Amino acid sequence: MTNKNPDTTEFKRLEKALGESEKRYRSLFEESRDAIYFITREGKVVDANKAALDLFGYTKEDLPNFNVVEMYENPADRLKFQQEIEEKGAVRDYGVRMRRKDGTVLDCLLTTTVWQANDGSTLGYQGIIRDITEYKKAEKTLQESEEKLRAILTGIGDYITIQDKDLDIIWVNQPTMDLYGDIIGKKCYKVYHELEENCSNCASEKVFNEGKTVVWEGGPYRESRPKYSLVTSSPVRDIEGNVVAMVEVTKDITERKEMEQQLKNYAENLEKLVEERTLELRESEERYRGLYDSSIDGIASTKMDGNIIECNQAFSDMFGYSKEEIKKMNYLEFIPGKWRDIVARIINEQILPRGFSDVLEIEGCKKDGIIFPASARLWVINDINGNSIGMWALIRDITERKKLEGKLKSYTEKLKRLDEERAEELKRKTVQLEALNKELESFSYSVSHDLRAPLRSIDGFSKALLDDYAEILDDEGKHYLNRVRKATQRMAELIDELLALSRVTRSEMRREKIDLSEIAQEISLELQESQPKRLVDFIIEPGLVADGDSRLLRAVLENLLINAWKFTGKKHKAQIEFGVTWKGVNRVFFVQDNGAGFNMEYSNKLFGAFQRLHSPDEFPGIGVGLATVKRIINRHGGRVWAEGEVDKGATFYFTL
Amino acid sequence: MVKGVILLVEDNPDDVFLTKRAFKKSNILNEMIVARDGVEALDYLFGTGAYADRDMSIMPTLILLDLRLPKLDGIDVLRRIRADERTKLIPVVILTTSKEQKDLIESYSLGANSYIRKPVDFDQFVQAVHQLGLYWVLLNEPPPTIRRD
Structure with a gap:
């Protein structure tokens, strides 16, 4: 590296002084995988190793022409960083975003110390740049992932x-x-x-x-x-x-558990229910099975096609096939040919639409070919969904009944014939009776007229004799004539009573509700008025009402009460009672007195016409009163009888 | 003594005798015409048959009518009497042996004025006739059409 800067002189001097050492470090510097750099305070890159150049995409040739400030994504960061270094002398892992030559941004950690000259003056800064872009990315991913996880764990x-x-x-x-x-x-x-x-x-x-x-x-x-x-x-x-x-x-899982528990309970209940129901069903089935087995009517079930499913013993006995044979048969085989269409029609018209048939009177056909009258009822067997799956048939052998019906019919006809004959006879008799009645009527008319006329003559002429020939007749003669007259009187009375009796028999009856007590009361008053001096105690039970002809029943009570009145005539304290008593379910009226009574030996004579148990001298009367009573009671369909004892009174009973 | 004819319609001669005797005994001495059957009674009343020549100005004050009569019976005679203007107002007393309800009802409904059953006892018969004569002949004022000479 060459430098024309005033500092370069110093640098060259130092280079020389470093000598061998420099050579050693250079090799280390060049080969290091970390990016190492030397820059001036102003940002001029003094040196950078290969790793640094590679990291940012520069060559050594590029270095003299740019300031390191350009490498900061945010150039202000450079100043802040520089201040910190100046202050502390060294900064470790200072995070900053830097730009490569191609513009991509890297997350970097800068570990930098102040580069000092021997005199302690600051030459610039030296440091290592670590690219933590990948790490940052990973960290971000991790954070996001953690966030997601947290959200999941919460949510x-x-x-x-x-x-x-x-x-x-x-x-x-x-x-x-x-x-x-x-x-x-x-x-x-x-x-x-x-x-x-x-x-x-x-x-x-x-x-x-x-x-x-x-x-x-x-x-x-x-x-x-x-x-x-x-x-x-x-x-x-x-x-x-x-x-x-x-x-x-x-x-x-509370909800699930409770649901499970509930389900379990349900299941248990259901199980219990099923068990109970099964038992009930079994009992019911047992019951019906008994009914089915022991029925004296034949019972069989068929499928819809008429094939027999099963039958009871009575059915098997009735038709003479074994149960096993019957199970292979169709119902048609038990019905004579002429009935098959009728039964098929009934199935369509009655059984299928409404579920059962009327009671049918048809015929059955036994195994041995005998045909017998039968009454039957058929009904449909439905499954749980209401679909017809078969039929029941209940069959009764009515041979005996039919025989009886036949007999009954012939009897009824006979009876009807008899009735008709009887009615015919009755009609004939009625006509005869009517004729007889007419005859009797004219006879009584004659009697009343023609028998009395001579009597009147006998009496009248006897009287004329007595009047006109009194001087000629001696006392005996007069006495005889008086006897003649008395006899005619009696004869007249007899005729009258006889007529009255025949009228009772002939007159028409009109039944109505009658208060017998009231009538008895009236008669008792009449009697007392007729003989006011007599002391008679009448006891009449009130409100005795009966069905009958009022005129005739009045005659009955009149006769009985007059009788009682008459036969108590010699009693000092007479008592006459009219009341009712019960003999079983029959209401019995009675008239009781404490009078002369009668000997029960002759009780059968009481009710005959002109039968008397007492002499007319003792008690007047001619003996048709009770005969009249008997006829009236008989006409009412009742009965009359008497009980008595001499001198102890008599009781006359009658029913209506 | 009030005059006036009594018509007795009676077929039994004994009864005729005894009836007349009873009237006599009761001192009812009016003339008594006797008809022996219903036809004769009507002949007298309407001036027909054997009575064709009788004086029709004289009508009985009282008719005593038996019911059982030959030819035409008492009920029919009564019906004819009541149907005719000339006779319909004459008192008619049924004097008979019958006491059949039928006869009673028929007689009264045809306009009989009285119904007396002849008692068998002559004394009673006299009594009855006496009262009947007393009432119908002496006390009763006959209807104005009947002349009472």
């Missing part, structure tokens, strides 16, 4: 911690910080589980001793932290591969 939501070998927490991510606060430096077991020593099942052993990653589930834990967690514990190695720490990534 990930999982709790991430790093513990050292002593299980002190040395790093946590933000979510962990948010949850636990500042726990750096604390023991993990203390923080997480409030324990004083390591957990018995800690993964750290495997991680630290075996260098393995362990994934494990923890929980349930107390509140304020995830109840359930999934933890991944991984080793952190140093550059030599030694495990120096453990990263734990804790994922909150």
